[in-house]
Amino acid sequence: MSSRWLKPYLPRSLYARAALILVLPVIVVLLVVSVAFVREHLEDVTGQMTRAASREVRLVLEDIQGAETQQQALAAVRPDLRLLDMQARFLGSNETPTIEPRRWYDFIAPQIDADLQELLPNLVAVSLPDSQVATLFLNTHLGVLELGFDRRRLSTVAPHQLIVTMLFFAVIMTSISFLYMRNQLRPITRLADAAQAFGRGRVVPFTPGGAVEVRAAGSAFLDMRARIERQIEQRTLMLSGVSHDLRTPLTRLKLGLSMLPEDDAKPLLQDVNEMQSLLDAFLDFSRGASEGEQVEIRPDELLRSIVDDAQRAGQSVELLPPEGQGAVMLRPTAIRRAVENLIGNAVRYGSHAMVSMTLTDKSLRIRVEDDGPGIPPEQRTEAVKPFSRLDPSRNQNQGSGVGLGLAIVADIARVHGGVLRLGQSERLGGLCADIIIGR
Template sequence: MFFRWLKRYMPRSLYARAALILAVPMIVVLLAVSVAFLQRHLEDVTKQMTLTVIRELQLIASVAERAETQQEFIARARPLLGALQIRVRFVDADRVPAEDRRSRVDYTGHVVIETLHESLPATRAVVLENTREATIYVTTGLGPVELLFDRRRLSPAAPHQLIVTMLFFAVLMTWISFLYMRNQLRPIMRLAAAADAFGHGNAVPYTPSGATEVRVAGHAFLDMRNRIERQIEQRTLMLSGVSHDMRTPLTRMRLTLAMMDEDEAAPLLQDVDEMQGLLDAFLDFARNASEGVPERVDPVALVTQAVADAQRAGHAVELVDSEGEGEMMLRPLDIRRAVENLIGNAVRYGNRAEVSLALTPRFLRIRVEDDGPGIPADQRTEAVKPFSRLDPARNQNRGSGVGLGLAIVADTARAHGGALRLGESGRLGGLCADIVIGR
């Protein structure tokens, strides 16, 4: 459950994930080392140094404890003050601070203050605002005493320097690692971009580079792309020849039937028209949604025009909803052919069709719904395969085909980096076909 929740917030790109893998351990190590250093090493050393100073202060107090005046106290303690490098003077009670004070950047000041109050109960206030000098106010029988000595005797000097140095080198090494990682990931990203462009029908220039494994994958991709391009070229040439060779006899047959008796020629003309339609369907599928060059078009205007053309052709279709506006990179002829195929299927197997469109910053969705019998859920995967005919489910009496309509639409959607989704229409009760393309 935790990993599923965490997966939603993980970055998707390889570079971001690699950066996260590099940065998280570095941050964890820095935090762990910093906490361990501050809590164990630095605080323990500070406490030991503070206890040493407390013992010196107790020695001074024991020597001068029998003094009856402040001058006598100073005189008795003077031999020790020079050796211990401590300055002592009596102050008025109103000059004693009401509370302890320390600098905000003093990482060990709280340890010094706590230790002094615990081990030297006579301590009234501790002032550590000066980084070079510490001041302690102690209560005696002769009045408050101010003790001044070097701040470095209570804790290590400038403990933050170690942390700053550690952070500096951590940032420096992380930056160097990022540069190296970016250079290593760049060939993979170039390979991914070339593969993605080829999947959308664009052959961009690509030269394998990078590590040995990436070069092997790059050469394999180039070999695969060359084989596919040769096959597409050979198939296109073959189908172009077939189209020319078959259209010529079909035209001769149509001319011959036109000179025959109308009643006798009508069934044969219908067969010729059906053969012409099947030939056009084969050629549309053979193009594999790869005609034309992607260009920036307005999908709303494109779909609106396709619906208007279908209405002029006598089809019961209407555009019921259109959300969003803008332009995106599409092959207009291929998208138009796909929409026309969906509308044709909808009015062939149903009485009417409704088209809706949604254009968001993330995706384009073109939806065609009809009131026909629909396609059962367990047959929808089979329905988009080439030459698949589900006429018993789609009411064969309303029309016929070669089973390429949905296959052409699916290929068009895939060529644009999208997909064709089939479902049940909640509005009309028939088939709901969605062309979804990411932006």
């Protein structure tokens, strides 16, 4: 419960989460070590060196106090400057201290400045432009004294060197870990791609690899895919065989009934035609979405062809302008059958059908609406089940069926990795059927 607020900010992919697990501890360790190094080591060492340098500066200032001119002062401190390896001069009356900018990564300079200001009351300014030179500007009774000496007497040489070294090796080790992690996660990614492709009706080559557990999962996926393919093939062969074997006796019955008087043969012939329509529906259901391979097509052109065929057949169908254009991987024959089934239901239970399409970067939506009685919300789940007939809500006098139309559409959408959603049409007031397929 307490970690729910964190979930929206976490990455979704396995690779990104593994990278976060790998990088986050490294960053934390670097920060902790850097802070501890700066506070516990650099600050103490810098403080000691700054105090030693300030004593030398005070020694120079004490020798200047007895001088009456700037030349006498420089002559008096010349032995000290030689021993302390310093350079000194007085600024002119119109000259101001020159403070050169510091380097952006010189994080120890502010501490040096603060320590010198505390230890040297006469200090005017400090110039620390680099790691080689330090220049102090001090007030004296003879004017502003510019005192220069080696920066290394105030702080350690390149105090950022340890941090830079840690960062360098951290980047190298993290890069090596990333390469190793990518090789370990690649079999999982390939397994996920193969499973996603199979869920959308495509079979892509896949060979198990990686760690033992990943190989076991890959082998289990291949076994499951093979079983599902066998079951689909067996179902198709069984229903196709039954439908094919029953066509012959039905044809003989039709021939026999054609020889009887019309009044006696009419009701029997109607029963035979109904059996024929049942067989055709079973055969369509057995084919499902297994007919044809997925190819890249433009769904707007496919819908235009379907609507044109329906209009030539005398059906009242309207195609709205498509929203979005592009190509999508689909089974054209299966999608055509699904849309034709929806249009057939729409004009059977209503008087007018409206077809529209919305294509985005993430999904394809094909919508068929009608002005019929629609389907109540509590019966929509039952409506997509095979052999389900909702006679009270759908006017059966307008036509008959075996309850496989929506089941076929749902099966086709499912094989494409999508879903069939039923609702109420806002435009026409009847049923609204959406085929939504992810890209």
